[in-house]
Amino acid sequence: MFTGIIEELGRVTRWDKGQDSGRLTVRGPLAVTGVRHGDSISVSGVCLTVVASDAESFTVDVMAQTLAMSTLGTLEEGAPVNLERAALVGDRLGGHIVQGHIDGTATLVSITEGEAWRVLRFTLEHAIAPLVVDKGSIAVSGVSLTVSSLSAPETPSAEAWFEVSLIPETLAATTLGGLVPGDVVNIETDILARHVRRMLQMGDMR
Numbered sequence: 001m002f003t004g005i006i007e008e009l010g011r012v013t014r015w016d017k018g019q020d021s022g023r024l025t026v027r028g029p030l031a032v033t034g035v036r037h038g039d040s041i042s043v044s045g046v047c048l049t050v051v052a053s054d055a056e057s058f059t060v061d062v063m064a065q066t067l068a069m070s071t072l073g074t075l076e077e078g079a080p081v082n083l084e085r086a087a088l089v090g091d092r093l094g095g096h097i098v099q100g101h102i103d104g105t106a107t108l109v110s111i112t113e114g115e116a117w118r119v120l121r122f123t124l125e126h127a128i129a130p131l132v133v134d135k136g137s138i139a140v141s142g143v144s145l146t147v148s149s150l151s152a153p154e155t156p157s158a159e160a161w162f163e164v165s166l167i168p169e170t171l172a173a174t175t176l177g178g179l180v181p182g183d184v185v186n187i188e189t190d191i192l193a194r195h196v197r198r199m200l201q202m203g204d205m206r
Contacts, residue, residue: 002042002084004095004137004144006174007031010043010083012075013057020064024048024072027057031083040100042084044175045142045186046070047100070102070186071141080175082142095144096137102186103128106140108179109161118166119148120179122187126157130197131189139188140164143174 010028024043031041032053039050041058048060067073075081087093106122113119122140124132132138134150149163171177179185 001087002047002098002100002142003087003091003093004084004098004139004142006082006084006143008083009173009175010081012077012079012081014059015075015077017073020067022062022067022073023051023059024062024075025057025059026081026083028083029056031085032056032058033085035085040086042082042086042098042100042142044071044081045098045100045102045139045188046072069104071105071184074184080178082174084142096139097191098139098142098144098188099191100142100188102139102188103131104187105184106162106187108181108183108185110181111179114165116168118171118177119163120166120176121161121163122185124151124160124162126160128187128189129157129160131193132162133193136193137190138162138164139186141175141185142188143170143176145170 008028008030010026013027014025016023035050035053040047050058051061052059062072104125109121134147136147138145138147145164147162148165151160
C-alpha cells in the first residue's frame with residue numbers, strides 16, 4: 001500500500017527485457033534504505049517486488065501483464081522514474097490510498113501554463129471513466145493528485161479527458177514536470193470508486 005507521495009526520483013540503470021517478462025534495476029538510494037528482499041516499491045505507480053538490492057539500487061521482476069498494462073516496457077536505461085516505498089502503519093496519509101495496481105495508461109493531450117502551476121490534460125479511457133470524478137483522487141505515474149476538471153459524461157469516448165493541476169513542488173520532485181504532449185503515463189483510479197462500482201454491478205445482477 002502506498003500514499004502517492006513520491007519520495008525520490010530514481011533512474012533506470014538496467015533493463016533486461018525478455019519476450020514476456022523482464023528484470024528492471026533502478027538507482028534510488030533513498031528507496032533502498034531499509035529495504036529487504038520481498039519488499040514492495042512503487043515504480044512510476046506500479047507496485048513491484050524487490051528481488052535484489054544494494055546500497056544504491058534495487059532490482060525487480062516485471063511480468064507480462066504488467067508490461068501490457070503499464071509504461072514500464074517503454075522505459076530505456078537512464079530514464080527517470082517516480083519511487084515510493086510502501087507506507088508504514090501509523091504514518092500520516094499525505095495523499096490517498098494507492099495500491100500500485102494500475103488500471104491502464106493515459107496520454108497527455110495538452111499543457112496549460114499558469115502563474116505558479118501547470119494544468120495537464122490527459123485522455124480518459126471509456127473503461128475507467130466512471131471511476132474518475134471531479135475533485136476526486138487519481139494516481140498519475142504513482143503521484144497522488146486531485147482531478148481538477150473532467151469532460152462531461154456525454155462526451156464521446158474518443159474525446160473524453162481529465163485534468164490535474166500541478167504545483168511547482170510536484171513539477172520539480174516527480175517525472176510529471178518533464179512530460180510533453182504525446183507522453184504516456186500510468187493511471188490508477190481511487191480504490192473506493194472501484195469498490196462502489198463493483199457493488200453496484202453485483203446489485204444489478206440480483
